[in-house]
């Protein structure tokens with residue numbers, strides 16, 4: 001069963017604001033593909049690699065990396081609004097830990113193009129403990145046979161599972 005639980009950075013991101021959404025995504029239950037948020041997310045994903053960036057696969061995650069002139073490796077995560085930055089920070093920290101496990105030191109960068117916002121993310125020991133706890137909780141959630149019940153949160157308004165949860 002342990003082998004079937006593939007934790008990736010995107011699931012960590014979903015888990016931080018809605019465990020139910022993380023569970024649904026992990027089971028590949030497809031959200032409404034025409035939902036505006038899915039369309040915008042797809043656009044950002046497809047257009048997120050300016051010159052010099054590369055998408056690399058690490059564990060079960062795909063991440064965008066760039067090597068700065070200074071030699072620093074930077075993992076970039078692009079989001080469409082600042083509302084999701086807390087979770088995005090957790091996502092990037094998860095990537096930095098995955099890289100460190102493989103002997104690669106990197107730092108992160110959160111980008112919100114529409115707001116011209118760029119935030120630097122550096123992994124601390126405290127972050128490492130927090131992410132490892134979060135991953136354990138997420139693993140326990142994903143082992144469950146059924147998802148947690150829906151819970152109204154502000155993110156429901158922008159969620160592609162809206163109809164699935166609330167129709």
Ligand code: SF4
Pocket residue numbers: 018020021149150151152153155156159160161162165
């Ligand atoms: S609609 Fe709300 S409860 Fe349902 S998955 Fe989305 S965020 Fe979670």
